[in-house]
Amino acid sequence: MFPCSSLKAWFTMLTFENPMCLTFSHHCFLPSWLFVKFDVSFIVHLWHVFLNVHIKQALNFSDTYVVHVNVFVSLQVIKVYNEDNTSRAVEVPTDITARDICQLFVLKNHCIDDHSWTLFEHLTHLSIERIIEDHESVMEVLSGWAMDTDSRLYFRKNYAKYEFFNKPLDFFPDHMVSISSETNGMMNHSQLIQTFLNSSTCPEIHGHLHAKEQGRKSWKKFYFVLRRSGLYFSNKGTSKEPRHLQFIAEFSDGDVYTLLSARKMHGAPTDYGFCVKSTKRGSPRDLKLLCADDEQTRTCWVTAMRLFKYGMQLYQNFIQPHQKQKTPMRSISENSLVAMDFSGHKSRVIENPSEALSVAVEEGLSWRVASHSLFLYVSFRLVPNEHHHGCPVCFAALHMAQPWFHSKLSRDEAHRLITQQGLIDGVFLLRDSQSNPNTFVLSLCHTQRIKHFQILPVDEEGELFYSLDDGHTRFADLIQLVEFYQLNRGVLPCKLKHHCARITL
Template sequence: MNNDINSSVESLNSACNMQSDTDTAPLLEDGQHASNQGAASSSRGQPQASPRQKMQRSQPVHILRRLQEEDQQLRTASLPAIPNPFPELTGAAPGSPPSVAPSSLPPPPSQPPAKHCGRCEKWIPGENTRGNGKRKIWRWQFPPGFQLSKLTRPGLWTKTTARFSKKQPKNQCPTDTVNPVARMPTSQMEKLRLRKDVKVFSEDGTSKVVEILTDMTARDLCQLLVYKSHCVDDNSWTLVEHHPQLGLERCLEDHEIVVQVESTMPSESKFLFRKNYAKYEFFKNPVNFFPDQMVNWCQQSNGGQAQLLQNFLNTSSCPEIQGFLQVKEVGRKSWKKLYVCLRRSGLYYSTKGTSKEPRHLQLLADLEESSIFYLIAGKKQYNAPNEHGMCIKPNKAKTEMKELRLLCAEDEQIRTCWMTAFRLLKYGMLLYQNYRIPQRKGLPPPFNAPMRSVSENSLVAMDFSGQIGRVIDNPAEAQSAALEEGHAWRKRSTRMNILSSQSPLHPSTLNAVIHRTQHWFHGRISREESHRIIKQQGLVDGLFLLRDSQSNPKAFVLTLCHHQKIKNFQILPCEDDGQTFFTLDDGNTKFSDLIQLVDFYQLNKGVLPCKLKHHCIRVAL
């Protein structure tokens, strides 16, 4: 039995030695193959060891050629034989498989010596050294006809590669894995880095996620939202930075980078898309701002307030804003009335009355790295004396309460002056350029005015109220005629809709509810809510909204802003000849619906302190 076991072990070892010699022969150079044969012949002359000693050391078995042969058998067995369409290239028979002569292939490019990754059993082409010190050159040997099969059957090598890639070990070489981001072109990677998703909320709570560029300004984002929400771009839309935890909000300037502002906001803060008609009101009506006692420049010079704008924009000489403000003491709930002075270097308060000597002035807040905010509910959250509060907050994500500088003005007009002065001293000429950009876009370019067509030049305003038509030459009369035609068209369309529809509504009933389709009607909101909406969208003359009356269920209320004060006017229903009308002046002027009433007071002042110019609007994103 022992002799049989020993004889079987010897035959197995001899077979392994012969297989290793024959398998490694094609992978080595001729000189190395001869040296191996010499070494094998010399080893035969030595006395052979016992089979037990031979089994103490494992013999390497090279399976590269075996895998290649199996792969070649798999290819020839799984694919049909395709006749060679170009037999003249190889001089073979038409039925023989195609091949390409090595001389016809271009020389391979020179490659630097590759290194072994240390974790896989694959050797990359190049010169490497074994542990025994002998230099061996490892080369890839592809199956015969591989290049031509790759050209004639493109899907063959792809499927084979995918089949072997599934069997790769988990700890494979990182150079073998395919990273789609690493193979992406540099231009596409730069575009991915330059884009960011920003979430914007509207007044009604709806939101929209917008993909923007990292250098997009607040003005560009507002124009994008106007386009997506199908609104009218009247250059009054703004992006609002809202902090619900702190009770603060402010309108972003048009030149500010949205991504940079978002990086300084905490996670609970958000952006709001809102109208603000008073953003550049100072440049439109500078006389209505800054009383004489607030501006030090007016007391020291003979110039009027018309020159105040140029002084604010001048970097060399800037007016000084001064006055009394309620200031919240740091670490306490109490407020203290102090004399405050605003300069380009910062906001100071006087420790001795109204003295502005350097030894009596203390720095309260810096303008460079801070922004000024409105207090949303200062009286409730910060125990402020009134609701005309302001806050100077540093531009960073994590802000402690001791870093906030809370201020409170006497009325809304004084607060508006301080907020405007803060913006002018911080941004200066840049703020004026933001105001001028939409106006430059609205002007026609010089020497490039589009030519009107013949049909447009031939259009004139006509009056057909008499027996014969006449041409209207007066522009004012032509505009009023166009408005009357618009009203008549709306009445005709309403009457046609009533006749064509199956609705049982009477025309008088329809006139009583048609106003609910308008943006300026806000439904059943309280007086405080209507005042808050008007304050948020800017205290400018002519800003208005309509709402249901809380005291009279059949009446409505017109809320109007005039001279930065909010007033309410009741709209009462009245009957005449069995038909219901709406009036604002005790029946002197009657309207069949609220749309006609609003259209009339947009053209005529009437009993109101000013005309209706801007309406408060809430847009769903």
């Protein structure tokens, strides 16, 4: 057996039993997760990831090919955390990217791959973190960590990771962006984002920020300018003349991080801190600590720094998952399905499309009523009577299993969870109210601010309903309420779009 750090494996007698399917038919020294049946596209990816692949011999015998493949695999064990600080160790190739690790955990945990899963670099001793871009080598990130520090990889959703490509005007306010080009007046979405991706244009981000002076505890406010060449501050008001601009940092050898405890850890004047950290190993004093007055301002600076550092690569990361998506093919058995009526003595095929639709709707409604009755039964059996106090609690089981419901989450914890998973319009969760028993709270993000809406029970003739608008719109359970506001804005500032979810690795 070879050590995991430098694993040498021989794939002998790799049999092509089917032109579209490859199966290992001989034992080799590999991790257990590799002993599966691969399709051709995955084998191509495997050859790309693993090093020094050499096909030594191929023999043509009827429809069977025997191929001897010599693979030198270098593997390393890494530990990945999620929101509740539980972790999982996985063995991965040394040239694996952040996207590959996200895909690995999506498959292992049977998650829906909505392209929002993200790997974060979290430096606990500095209380900072950043997005590890999808194309980045994870091992290069790990190599920059000091041995005596608590540094971690976190796997969680971040709906805002590429949202600036969809809604750039929400991320770059007019008063903070100036373009040195022939473009005059207001720009549309595509023009604004092109200025950052096009190296021939020179967009600028400018505005006031608080900066922590080197070797001091105090913060001072300066006028900053962000260009492709780096970050500068003006030592004379808002002047942009070259003689007044002082260089702060560039991004070829640095990354931008957000401060997780700006006030407590760094004494910042607000909670909206960020910093530029050199990729070279150095002391915490090398951090360029900055602080904005609000979340929108901080998001603008951090997003612009990511774009200036990676440029077109970020756009390729954004479109790559969408390019791989293909229209699913319906199977022969699926196409041969027909609507049947079994209500009489004999079964019959329903040929009328309208009749088939009405039957489907009726079946769906009856299923919901039946499942609702089952939940009522389970709830009444599971919840002790002494907790009722005359108030029906039969609704409890309906929403407990939903991914958007977080039972005992406090207001501050809800704020932190939504912030972690992306401050874009429509990110939401439901939770128990901490101040009013037997009620619930909808926490929703809109315009990069988190708002909380009370969901009140409404008792009408002995029946319990739930409402966000003082009983004008009532729902039998929280599932119906969420489904309604996913389709209709109603009294909310925006529709419910992305639910905050937690998984166990």
